[in-house]
Amino acid sequence: MVSRVIPVDSFDIVIFGATGDLARRKILPALFHRYAVGQMPDEARILGVARREINQQAFKTLVRDNLIEFTQLAVKEPKLLKSFLEKLTYFRVDVHGEDGWSDVSGALRSNVKRVFCFSVSPSFFGLIASKLHATGLANPDCRILIEKPFGHNLIAAKSLNNELLNLFSEHQIYRIDHYLGKETVQNLMALRFSNALWEPLWNSTHIDHVQITVAETIGVSGRGDYYDRSGAMRDMVQNHLMQLLCLIAMEPPARFEPNSVRDEKVKVIQSLEPVLPTDIVRGQYRDKTGNETYRNHVNNPDSNTESFVAMKVNIGNWRWASTPFYLRTGKKLKSQSSEVAIIFRDPPHMIFPISEERKSNALIIRLQPNEGIKLHNMIKEPGPGGFRLTDVSLDMTFANTLGTGGNSQDAYERLIMDVIRGDQTLFMRGDEVEAAWAWVDPIIAEWEQTDVLPAFYQNGSSGPDQATSLLHRDGREWRDIC
Ligand code: NDP
Ligand code: BG6
Numbered sequence: 143m144v145s146r147v148i149p150v151d152s153f154d155i156v157i158f159g160a161t162g163d164l165a166r167r168k169i170l171p172a173l174f175h176r177y178a179v180g181q182m183p184d185e186a187r188i189l190g191v192a193r194r195e196i197n198q199q200a201f202k203t204l205v206r207d208n209l210i211e212f213t214q215l216a217v218k219e220p221k222l223l224k225s226f227l228e229k230l231t232y233f234r235v236d237v238h239g240e241d242g243w244s245d246v247s248g249a250l251r252s253n254v255k256r257v258f259c260f261s262v263s264p265s266f267f268g269l270i271a272s273k274l275h276a277t278g279l280a281n282p283d284c285r286i287l288i289e290k291p292f293g294h295n296l297i298a299a300k301s302l303n304n305e306l307l308n309l310f311s312e313h314q315i316y317r318i319d320h321y322l323g324k325e326t327v328q329n330l331m332a333l334r335f336s337n338a339l340w341e342p343l344w345n346s347t348h349i350d351h352v353q354i355t356v357a358e359t360i361g362v363s364g365r366g367d368y369y370d371r372s373g374a375m376r377d378m379v380q381n382h383l384m385q386l387l388c389l390i391a392m393e394p395p396a397r398f399e400p401n402s403v404r405d406e407k408v409k410v411i412q413s414l415e416p417v418l419p420t421d422i423v424r425g426q427y428r429d430k431t432g433n434e435t436y437r438n439h440v441n442n443p444d445s446n447t448e449s450f451v452a453m454k455v456n457i458g459n460w461r462w463a464s465t466p467f468y469l470r471t472g473k474k475l476k477s478q479s480s481e482v483a484i485i486f487r488d489p490p491h492m493i494f495p496i497s498e499e500r501k502s503n504a505l506i507i508r509l510q511p512n513e514g515i516k517l518h519n520m521i522k523e524p525g526p527g528g529f530r531l532t533d534v535s536l537d538m539t540f541a542n543t544l545g546t547g548g549n550s551q552d553a554y555e556r557l558i559m560d561v562i563r564g565d566q567t568l569f570m571r572g573d574e575v576e577a578a579w580a581w582v583d584p585i586i587a588e589w590e591q592t593d594v595l596p597a598f599y600q601n602g603s604s605g606p607d608q609a610t611s612l613l614h615r616d617g618r619e620w621r622d623i624c
Pocket of ligand 1: 159162165191236290
């Protein structure tokens with residue numbers, strides 16, 4: 143299926159931190175892809191801002207080399223790459239100083255959408271926001287795109303929200319959680335709210351439990367300093383896993399419109415029950431040689447930061463009482479595998495012999511790799527000679543069903559275009575971020591107060607044994623990470 147491309151209005155996007163890792167790996171490749179499919183108008187322009195002293199040619203060479211490294215399209219389409227690079231201009235601005243701002247201002251056009259992308263250290267977010275006003279770069283229709291982390295705890299998130307809201311309206315602030323831009327994550331909403339089939343089953347009467355797994359094979363990948371101060375709870379659970387949980391658990395919004403959707407997500411977060419210390423497992427990876435350990439990777443031999451979290455979460459509302467959500471995420475696990483598994487209750491009365499092959503019905507929403515949705519059912523094993531049941535799945539793998547060839551657009555492509563369109567549905571509202579911190583903070587505080595040490599797990603495993611026990615003691619089992 144060829145995806146439909148609806149061009150967006152013309153825009154100027156200013157990327158603060160244009161020479162940084164995120165801009166090079168995600169933001170600029172996303173813009174290049176949207177340019178290549180014709181969604182980005184010809185007159186749209188990209189203004190890269192960073193601190194280093196380089197000339198225009200050196201900046202373009204840096205971007206070109208990165209696009210070649212991170213996108214196959216840049217290798218295949220050199221002409222397109224060349225014309226894309228013409229859209230780029232570099233501005234040297236140290237955001238602490240006064241120099242260079244007027245050059246950026248002079249280059250911005252007044253009659254197009256204006257987006258400021260904050261791809262810099264979070265400690266600069268407030269400063270850049272105020273400079274945008276002080277230097278006259280901000281206009282009433284401009285948008286700011288804020289990278290994560292949005293605060294380090296509730297107090298910091300509130301203070302940042304206040305700082306930004308003193309200068310911009312909520313409708314101008316786009317707080318990014320790139321998981322919301324992933325194709326399958328959006329499909330979760332499509333599946334739930336465009337089919338009549340699921341809603342009658344979507345509750346604790348029919349769903350036994352939910353598993354959300356985001357497993358990574360990578361370690362801290364050069365972000366050790368940031369990661370060691372955050373850990374998996376702040377880096378992944380507070381945002382990405384929380385968003386997945388919200389999309390599964392929320393009530394149907396009245397409309398597919400930013401505030402309707404976000405109102406329902408906030409209600410879910412506010413319904414989360416406090417997590418008991420016995421319902422949570424923290425882990426840290428190490429290996430047999432002692433070299434590939436988390437502590438080595440973050441250069442902190444005494445670190446007790448978690449690179450893995452597994453937890454049982456209860457939602458205190460009518461729909462979900464007695465259906466636990468089990469969340470698990472970690473680095474250096476055995477496979478790169480992210481999925482949501484909705485495990486249904488068994489039939490109330492079984493007329494067939496109980497066998498090992500019999501499995502509960504499960505709806506698996508696979509985020510990555512091999513994006514798609516599968517519904518596991520039991521059917522009769524074909525052929526004569528007895529009556530045996532076998533598990534067969536109805537497969538909606540996007541690559542097969544929709545002919546995407548496994549090439550879904552990157553989350554950033556969708557999200558940046560949504561900023562230009564002015565659609566905040568897939569961005570977090572301020573109160574949503576604060577509610578998530580309000581739930582996460584006490585868990586972290588408890589760890590800090592009790593000096594709970596993380597359980598070690600082997601690099602390349604499924605995580606610590608204690609995570610397995612978390613489900614075993616409830617008579618359940620994690621799905622294999624594969
Ligand atoms: P990097 O350290 O790779 O890049 C930082 C950028 O900020 C560089 O372009 C740097 O310019 C610029 N910069 C630093 N100091 C100044 C200054 N005083 N004035 C102007 N520009 C300055 O960071 P990342 O790209 O990794 O991260 C950027 C943001 O994205 C952070 O908020 C991070 O938390 C978030 N993020 C990053 C992810 C990732 O995978 N990298 C994932 C999710 C979020 P120069 O190089 O010229 O000094
Ligand atoms: C980022 C985290 O937000 O998400 C990283 O900071 C993590 O630690 C990454 O690796 C995972 O994103 P994805 O899209 O690769 O699953």
